[in-house]
Amino acid sequence: MKKEIRTVVYDESLRIEAYRFEGIVQPFPNHFHEHYVIGFVENGERCLSCRNIDYTIGQGSVVLFNPGDNHACVQSDDGTLDYRGFNISKEIMLDLAEEVTGKRELPGFSENVIGDDEVICYLRPLHEMVMNGNSDFGKEENLLFLLSSLIQNYSKPFESCIPEYRQEIEKACMFMEQHFTERIYLDQICRQAGLSKSTLLRAFTKAKGITPYRYLETIRINEAKKLLSNGVSPLDAAIRTGFSDQSHFTNYFTSFIGLAPGVYREIFFEKDKGGE
DSSP states (O other): OOOOEEEEEEETTTTEEEEEEEEEOOOEEEEOOSSEEEEEEEEOOEEEEETTEEEEEOTTOEEEEOTTOOEEEEEOSSSOEEEEEEEEOHHHHHHHHHHHHSSOOOEEESOSEEOOHHHHHHHHHHHHHHHTTOOSTHHHHHHHHHHHHHHHHHEEEGGGGSOOOOHHHHHHHHHHHHHTTSOOOHHHHHHHHTOOHHHHHHHHHHHHSSOHHHHHHHHHHHHHHHHHHTTOOHHHHHHHTTOSSHHHHHHHHHHHHSSOHHHHHHHHHHHHHHTO
16 A cells, blocks of 8 residues: 655745645545535545535546635545645635735635646646745735636625525534533533524524534634644643643644644754754
8 A cells, every 4th residue: 555645834935835645545424614625536536525516536536625614534545645725814815815816805605626727737737836945026916816817717706605604503513613622512502592402403504504512622622723823732732622632632633634733843943943
């Protein structure tokens, strides 16, 4: 079996994360991100579920995730996955979209899986330049051409991509977002939402595409990423995001992100050391 190689780079000039996973067999559970994801499959075939729609993705498939899009994937053949991707925060995407369109509004990708040779012509060289530490303006040029193509052909205002959720579910989400550092019980969430346990679980999963517990764990993981990127140790990040122990945190973080917490932290730690 091909050896797994996981490489992640943070580009300071573009302010985006680039990563490549080679020889991967790990499944990724249903979750969401607070940032945009733009990625493509170099090799391998996977079953992807995004916003409760199933896809088969393979060589040449481009994936587009808006912030909040729930998604999961698993290998569908006997091979492994080779995948390249970018993570772009909403703040940076807002700047980029304004540069491309002249309007300061977030784009919302209307399709989650596309096959587009023009997009790949910008995406692949951009990824290679970022991963290789290229410092000339060619990478910025490719990024703007890439987003121009995506926004022109696959975008609508971000707000129109957000489903209208029931008020009770939003109350449950707000409670978890405000108390994720604490030990939360299902009874508490139900009281906030004003729903019974069985009704909450059915309604929440239908509205969000994931269960309340998975939603809570995703909030914690996303917050842990911020802490780790600022140099916080994995142990402190686990404690500060409400995980019961570091082992539990490490297992969840690795299954969601594809990297161990310490490895993810080193991306930013090494960057800081290099600037000293």
